[in-house]
Amino acid sequence: MELDPLLLSRIQFAFVVSFHAIFPVFTIGLASYIAVIYGLAFKTNDPKWERLGAFWTQVFAVVFGMGVVSGIVMSFQFGTNWSNFSLATANFLGPVLSYEVVTAFFLEAAFLGVLLFGRGKVPNGVHFFAALMVSIGTFISSFWILSANSWMQTPGGVEVHDGIYHVVSWADAIFNDSFWYRFAHMALASFLTGGFVVAGVSAWFLIQKRDTELHRKALSMTLWLLLFLTPLQVFIGDLHGLNTLKHQPTKVAAMEGNWETQKGAPLLLFAIPDQEQQMNHFEVGIPKLASYILTHDWDGEIPGVKEKPPELQPNVPIVFWSFRIMVAMGLLMVLVAVIGLFLRRKRAYMNSRWYLQTLRLMTLSPFIAVLAGWFVTEVGRAPYLIYGEMTHAEGVTPSLTGGMALFTLIGYFLVYACVFAAGAYYLTRVIRGGTEGTEQHEDDKHRPKRPLSAAEASFD
Amino acid sequence: MSEPIFDLTYIWAGIIAFGVIMYVLMDGFDLGQGILFMFAPSEHDRDIMMNSVAPVWDGNETWLVLGGAGLLAAFPLVYTIFLPALYIGVFLLLAGLIFRGVAFEFRFKAHTSKYLWNWSFAIGSTVASFAQGAVVGAYIQGFETENMRYVGGALDWLTPFTVLTGLGLVAGYALLGATWLIMKSEGETQAWAYRLVKPLLASVLIIFGIISVWTPFVDPFVAERWFTGFTPIWLLPILGLACAYWIFNAVNKKREGTPFVATMGLFIFTYLGLLASKWPYVVPPSYTLADAASAHESQLFLLLGLLFVIPIVLVYTAWTYWVFRGKVKADQGYH
Numbered sequence: 001m002e003l004d005p006l007l008l009s010r011i012q013f014a015f016v017v018s019f020h021a022i023f024p025v026f027t028i029g030l031a032s033y034i035a036v037i038y039g040l041a042f043k044t045n046d047p048k049w050e051r052l053g054a055f056w057t058q059v060f061a062v063v064f065g066m067g068v069v070s071g072i073v074m075s076f077q078f079g080t081n082w083s084n085f086s087l088a089t090a091n092f093l094g095p096v097l098s099y100e101v102v103t104a105f106f107l108e109a110a111f112l113g114v115l116l117f118g119r120g121k122v123p124n125g126v127h128f129f130a131a132l133m134v135s136i137g138t139f140i141s142s143f144w145i146l147s148a149n150s151w152m153q154t155p156g157g158v159e160v161h162d163g164i165y166h167v168v169s170w171a172d173a174i175f176n177d178s179f180w181y182r183f184a185h186m187a188l189a190s191f192l193t194g195g196f197v198v199a200g201v202s203a204w205f206l207i208q209k210r211d212t213e214l215h216r217k218a219l220s221m222t223l224w225l226l227l228f229l230t231p232l233q234v235f236i237g238d239l240h241g242l243n244t245l246k247h248q249p250t251k252v253a254a255m256e257g258n259w260e261t262q263k264g265a266p267l268l269l270f271a272i273p274d275q276e277q278q279m280n281h282f283e284v285g286i287p288k289l290a291s292y293i294l295t296h297d298w299d300g301e302i303p304g305v306k307e308k309p310p311e312l313q314p315n316v317p318i319v320f321w322s323f324r325i326m327v328a329m330g331l332l333m334v335l336v337a338v339i340g341l342f343l344r345r346k347r348a349y350m351n352s353r354w355y356l357q358t359l360r361l362m363t364l365s366p367f368i369a370v371l372a373g374w375f376v377t378e379v380g381r382a383p384y385l386i387y388g389e390m391t392h393a394e395g396v397t398p399s400l401t402g403g404m405a406l407f408t409l410i411g412y413f414l415v416y417a418c419v420f421a422a423g424a425y426y427l428t429r430v431i432r433g434g435t436e437g438t439e440q441h442e443d444d445k446h447r448p449k450r451p452l453s454a455a456e457a458s459f460d
Numbered sequence: 461m462s463e464p465i466f467d468l469t470y471i472w473a474g475i476i477a478f479g480v481i482m483y484v485l486m487d488g489f490d491l492g493q494g495i496l497f498m499f500a501p502s503e504h505d506r507d508i509m510m511n512s513v514a515p516v517w518d519g520n521e522t523w524l525v526l527g528g529a530g531l532l533a534a535f536p537l538v539y540t541i542f543l544p545a546l547y548i549g550v551f552l553l554l555a556g557l558i559f560r561g562v563a564f565e566f567r568f569k570a571h572t573s574k575y576l577w578n579w580s581f582a583i584g585s586t587v588a589s590f591a592q593g594a595v596v597g598a599y600i601q602g603f604e605t606e607n608m609r610y611v612g613g614a615l616d617w618l619t620p621f622t623v624l625t626g627l628g629l630v631a632g633y634a635l636l637g638a639t640w641l642i643m644k645s646e647g648e649t650q651a652w653a654y655r656l657v658k659p660l661l662a663s664v665l666i667i668f669g670i671i672s673v674w675t676p677f678v679d680p681f682v683a684e685r686w687f688t689g690f691t692p693i694w695l696l697p698i699l700g701l702a703c704a705y706w707i708f709n710a711v712n713k714k715r716e717g718t719p720f721v722a723t724m725g726l727f728i729f730t731y732l733g734l735l736a737s738k739w740p741y742v743v744p745p746s747y748t749l750a751d752a753a754s755a756h757e758s759q760l761f762l763l764l765g766l767l768f769v770i771p772i773v774l775v776y777t778a779w780t781y782w783v784f785r786g787k788v789k790a791d792q793g794y795h
Binding site for chain 2: 075091094457
């Protein structure tokens with residue numbers, strides 16, 4: 001069998017980035033939540049907020065640590081597997097990605113240590129400030145990463161000389177045409193991820209009847225937040241979709257499973273897209289709805305995948321189904337948040353076992369939605385690395401062989417499997433430890449100022 | 461595009477060169493703990509070894525990531541030729557660093573599974589060190605390129621020469637680790653570290669010596685640089701040897717801090733000697749610093765941020781070392 005280095009590199013990148021993405025998407029949301037908790041602690045001087053903050057800070061520490069470890073590989077993959085792409089785009093992506101690294105260091109150097117280890121040693125106000133700066137820092141980091149990604153989707157502010165991109169306007173390149181949509185969509189996704197994890201864990205504590213007063217408050221706050229954010233995300237997602245329609249019509253066509261350009265296109269609820277025959281099997285749809293959503297006109301024209309020749313089409317089944325999974329998760333989140341509102345009366349939500357169990361299960365939903373969403377946008381722009389300008393095949397490392405790519409794909413898979421197993425196992429121990437055990441420890445001066453060291457639980 | 465008023469390429473070369481030696485010296489001694497880890501006489505010694513670097517190792521590794529990202533921004537050609545050429549080696553390096561990083565985090569929290577993390581730490585550190593040494597060897601060897609692309613094979617980097625440079629760096633890091641441990645420990649642990657220094661120093665000198673003699677044969681450019689008349693760069697190996705003697709002497713006199721300082725000196729002069737051999741080639745044998753540089757506006761854009769952040773990172777680093785100065789005890793902290 002001939003091993004295709006291009007396909008293997010794509011699989012490896014997808015695997016590493018998917019694995020990595022679940023950590024930051026959670027830590028970004030959680031950092032903001034922790035900042036809110038320490039803000040409340042600062043304002044009210046109530047020790048219960050300190051306790052809650054300390055618990056979630058431990059969780060944050062473990063997840064942040066895993067994110068850092070899994071992220072190291074990312075910064076080298078651009079060179080190992082996509083060297084032609086890196087060489088062409090280094091003038092823009094080099095500084096942008098470096099700024100991300102620099103931001104992360106600055107954050108770690110200046111504020112993370114205070115957040116993780118400063119409790120009781122610095123005034124509450126300072127501690128709150130550190131938490132706030134960490135949460136802002138996580139956003140700045142994602143700002144740079146999303147700018148880089150958006151630029152690859154909608155390149156701007158550059159000129160090409162001899163195959164090398166040169167930046168002519170940093171503002172146009174950084175704030176490119178799809179940037180703000182992607183950033184807003186992703187920022188909300190992070191809040192939703194943090195929100196549903198906090199809700200799920202709080203629900204679990206309520207089921208276990210541990211520290212119920214505190215976790216009821218946490219759950220109540222979170223449900224209010226989700227009530228506003230889940231519909232807002234649907235709205236932002238819609239805007240992002242319209243932006244995509246403008247710049248990457250073929251991606252939208254694949255999301256809709258729409259092969260032929262047509263007026264009054266149906267919204268497909270189910271279909272089995274067939275790339276080879278360039279058509280769908282077993283279509284079930286709502287007439288004209290896709291046209292209405294995308295053009296706000298029941299007879300609006302929707303582009304078809306077949307506008308592009310087969311070699312310039314993305315994999316329609318993957319995009320089509322990833323999109324449906326993302327939307328389904330999103331609507332489910334809205335539903336759960338709204339049910340929470342109806343259960344407000346007499347605090348029914350905290351005694352309703354089925355609702356608490358649902359919230360527990362919903363902990364997974366934002367992660368599934370985020371990964372599915374990234375599959376839509378990344379697979380949907382295929383075969384382009386830089387949309388309309390450079391394909392995956394042009395960007396891949398020319399000296400790379402299938403054997404080499406397979407070796408590292410399996411290698412990274414094994415490494416990450418070990419790290420993830422250990423990390424997930426340890427995280428469950430930290431969560432089981434609960435909020436009761438987070439009273440201050442007096443060891444410390446010589447403990448390492450490292451994220452995971454902030455967690456107290458024993459490994460085995 | 462207008463001609464820049466001032467060429468930032470050499471400022472960037474200075475920043476990257478500084479970053480590399482910072483990384484080698486700082487991550488070197490904590491990788492060294494990992495290399496020596498399973499040879500330590502007792503679990504107690506291992507606790508001390510790990511505690512001696514636990515507060516700082518992560519900060520040390522940030523220099524590597526900064527170097528990687530900085531290379532892409534300032535010298536993209538280095539990034540896009542080294543990484544494909546060293547594909548398998550980079551994987552080993554990263555896998556090694558990940559396993560030892562995770563071991564740092566979990567060993568302190570483990571009881572029955574401690575031995576797993578011990579091995580994870582030791583093997584990860586040794587593999588990562590060897591891979592770094594092989595990278596240095598591959599750099600000396602040079603890369604087969606065509607039209608700014610690497611065109612060689614997957615294992616071109618793995619030759620008897622690079623295996624030797626790999627072993628050389630493992631021995632070198634072990635020496636840095638041992639002298640660091642002398643400074644940070646007492647009693648039995650310190651006595652063990654003292655015993656390690658002379659055999660390690662001897663191995664380092666022998667391996668570095670063979671590499672130095674071998675290098676001119678690997679790369680005629682280096683031969684020409686060193687053997688065309690008398691050049692001041694001969695001072696560098698002489699100063700390096702002086703440092704070696706200084707280590708020897710300091711260990712005999714049971715000095716505690718001097719062996720580490722002298723070992724850093726040995727590394728610095730070796731490093732400068734390497735730079736002097738290759739200057740101005742960053743992707744030998746074809747491309748110089750100027751060939752590999754990114755566009756002026758890109759170098760400038762990132763430099764503005766770095767000028768702000770590097771001093772802060774340096775102050776923070778210095779502060780961390782200050783807080784954790786002095787001798788380490790096994791039972792401090794981490795339980």
